[in-house]
Amino acid sequence: MAHKSKFQAIRGTRDLLPPETGLWNHVEETARKVFGTFGFGEIRPPIFEPSELFGRAVGGETDIVAKEMYTFIDRSEKLARHPRIGELGAFIQAVKKLYDAGEIPRDASNQLAIEHAEAKWSAVENLFLEKEGTKADFENIYDLLAYIDSMQLGSNLSLRPEATASVCRAYIEHGMAQLPQPVKLYYIGPMFRRERPQKGRYRQFYQIGAEVLGGSDAPAIDAEVIEMVMRFFDRLGLAGVELDINSIGHNAPDCRPAYVQKLKIELEKVKDKLGADSQRRIETNPLRVLDSKLEHEQPIIATLPRIADHLCEECAAHYAAVRRQLGLRGVIYKENWRLVRGLDYYMRTTFEITAKGLGSQNAVCGGGRYDGLVELLGGPPTKGIGFAIGEDRLILSLQESGKGAAPQGRDVYIAWMGEHAYAAAIHAAKDLRNAGFSVELPPTELKFGKALERADKLGSRYALILGDNEVSEGSWTLKTLADGTQEKFTEPELLEFLENVRVSGVRS
Numbered sequence: 001m002a003h004k005s006k007f008q009a010i011r012g013t014r015d016l017l018p019p020e021t022g023l024w025n026h027v028e029e030t031a032r033k034v035f036g037t038f039g040f041g042e043i044r045p046p047i048f049e050p051s052e053l054f055g056r057a058v059g060g061e062t063d064i065v066a067k068e069m070y071t072f073i074d075r076s077e078k079l080a081r082h083p084r085i086g087e088l089g090a091f092i093q094a095v096k097k098l099y100d101a102g103e104i105p106r107d108a109s110n111q112l113a114i115e116h117a118e119a120k121w122s123a124v125e126n127l128f129l130e131k132e133g134t135k136a137d138f139e140n141i142y143d144l145l146a147y148i149d150s151m152q153l154g155s156n157l158s159l160r161p162e163a164t165a166s167v168c169r170a171y172i173e174h175g176m177a178q179l180p181q182p183v184k185l186y187y188i189g190p191m192f193r194r195e196r197p198q199k200g201r202y203r204q205f206y207q208i209g210a211e212v213l214g215g216s217d218a219p220a221i222d223a224e225v226i227e228m229v230m231r232f233f234d235r236l237g238l239a240g241v242e243l244d245i246n247s248i249g250h251n252a253p254d255c256r257p258a259y260v261q262k263l264k265i266e267l268e269k270v271k272d273k274l275g276a277d278s279q280r281r282i283e284t285n286p287l288r289v290l291d292s293k294l295e296h297e298q299p300i301i302a303t304l305p306r307i308a309d310h311l312c313e314e315c316a317a318h319y320a321a322v323r324r325q326l327g328l329r330g331v332i333y334k335e336n337w338r339l340v341r342g343l344d345y346y347m348r349t350t351f352e353i354t355a356k357g358l359g360s361q362n363a364v365c366g367g368g369r370y371d372g373l374v375e376l377l378g379g380p381p382t383k384g385i386g387f388a389i390g391e392d393r394l395i396l397s398l399q400e401s402g403k404g405a406a407p408q409g410r411d412v413y414i415a416w417m418g419e420h421a422y423a424a425a426i427h428a429a430k431d432l433r434n435a436g437f438s439v440e441l442p443p444t445e446l447k448f449g450k451a452l453e454r455a456d457k458l459g460s461r462y463a464l465i466l467g468d469n470e471v472s473e474g475s476w477t478l479k480t481l482a483d484g485t486q487e488k489f490t491e492p493e494l495l496e497f498l499e500n501v502r503v504s505g506v507r508s
C-alpha cells in the first residue's frame with residue numbers, strides 16, 4: 001500500500017520504477033542500436049541553457065516559450081543575499097563591478113537600475129547617521145529598493161523545453177561545420193514544459209530525438225530520417241503506427257508567404273463561424289488555424305486552400321522527391337495538408353507519427369526540416385532536419401498493447417545455512433554473477449522454508465541450497481522452483497549446467 005509521505009513528486013513529474021524502467025532501458029537501447037546503424041552518434045547537451053537560446057530557436061510567441069518554460073535567474077554568488085539597509089551602498093557598488101565585468105547582463109535595464117539606485121543611495125545614505133527622516137526620504141528609500149528589485153543579478157536560464165536548439169548551439173560552438181557533412185546526432189533525455197498534466201502529458205517528460213545538420217537538403221536525407229524512426233518503431237513492435245507527411249514550402253515571396261496571404265483572405269471570409277482562438281490566429285499565425293481540433297471548425301477548414309497547390313516549383317519538386325524516396329524505402333505514409341509548423345525557419349518536409357492506445361495525446365513523434373535555424377542562432381547557413389519522439393507516450397502505447405516489462409526475476413537464489421556455508425555462498429555468488437547470472441544472496445541466515453518462500457517471491461528460477469553438509473561434501477543442490485525437482489552438482493558442474501540452460505534459451 002502506498003504511504004502518504006510529507007514529500008511527494010511535484011505535479012506533472014513522476015518516478016519511473018522497476019519493472020517499468022526495464023522497458024525504458026529496452027526502448028533506449030533499441031534507439032541507440034537502430035540509430036547507430038544509420039551512422040548517428042549521441043550528443044548529451046546540458047539540461048539548462050540561456051533562456052534566450054530557446055526564445056530564438058523555438059520562438060518567443062510560442063506557448064512553449066511564452067508560458068511553459070521553467071526559468072530562473074542564476075544569481076551571482078558574489079552578491080549578498082539579504083543586504084541590510086545600511087549595506088545597500090556597498091551592495092550597489094558590488095553590482096556595478098559585476099556589470100562592468102559582464103558577469104550580470106549588460107543591458108539597458110540593468111544599467112538604468114544601477115544609475116538610479118546609486119543616485120537614490122547618495123540621497124539617503126546620510127540618514128543612517130542622523131536617524132531622522134522626512135517623507136521624501138522614505139520615498140527615496142522605497143524607490144531605492146524598487147530599483148534594486150528590478151536588477152537582474154545573474155544569467156537568465158531555463159530548463160530545456162526541447163533539445164533541437166541545444167544541438168544547433170553545440171554544432172556552432174564546436175565548429176562541427178568543419179567535420180564531414182552532414183553531422184548526424186541523436187539525444188535521449190528529459191525536457192521540461194509547464195503544461196497542464198494529463199495522461200501522456202507531463203511537465204518533465206522524455207524525448208528521443210535526432211538531427212541531421214549540414215551538407216545538402218537532398219530529399220533522400222528527409223526520407224532516410226523518416227525511415228530510421230519507422231525502423232525504430234517497427235523494431236519495438238509499436239502498434240497502429242501512422243505516418244503523416246506534408247511540405248510547408250519555404251519563406252520566399254512566391255511560396256509559403258503567398259499561400260499564407262491567400263489563406264488569410266479565405267479565413268477572413270469565414271471568420272464569424274470560427275471560435276475565438278482561431279479568430280485570433282487569423283492575425284497572429286493563420287497556419288495554426290489548420291491545427292484546430294474543434295469539431296464545428298472541421299467542415300470549414302476542409303474548404304480552405306491547401307499549401308501543396310501553392311508551393312513554388314522547387315519546393316514542389318522537393319516534396320515529390322521525398323515521397324518517391326519514401327516509396328523506394330517501402331515507408332507507408334499519408335499526406336496531410338494540415339500538418340504545419342508555425343515558425344519561419346521550418347520549411348519543406350514536416351511529419352508526425354501517431355500510435356495506438358494514447359487517446360487525444362496520440363502523437364509520438366514530430367519532425368521537420370529547419371534550414372534556417374543554425375544561421376538564426378549565429379552560425380553559418382546550414383541545412384537541418386530532425387525529429388523528437390515522446391518517450392513517455394511511446395512507452396504508454398507499448399504497455400497498452402501488452403508489451404510491458406516483465407518483473408525482473410533472479411536466476412539463482414542462494415539458500416545458505418551455517419557460517420561455513422556462508423563463505424561458500426559468497427564465493428558462489430561471485431562466480432555466478434561474473435558469469436552474468438542474476439543472484440540473490442540473503443544477508444542473514446534464514447530457515448530453509450523461509451528462504452524458499454523468499455526465492456519464490458522474487459521470481460527466482462533456481463534455489464541453490466548450501467548447508468554445511470553440502471559444502472564439506474563439495475556437492476551442491478540446485479532446486480528448480482517451478483517443479484520442485486532437485487539435482488546435485490559440483491561447483492564447476494553447476495556453472496556448466498546453468499550456462500547450458502542459458503544457451504538453449506529457456507530463459508533469456
Ligand code: AMP
Nearest residue numbers: 200201202205363364365366388389390
Ligand atoms: P514537440 O517537441 O512539441 O514537437 O513534441 C514532440 C513529441 O514530444 C510529441 O509528439 C509528444 O510525443 C512529445 N511531447 C511533447 N510535449 C509533451 C509532454 N508535455 N508530455 C509528454 N510528451 C510530450
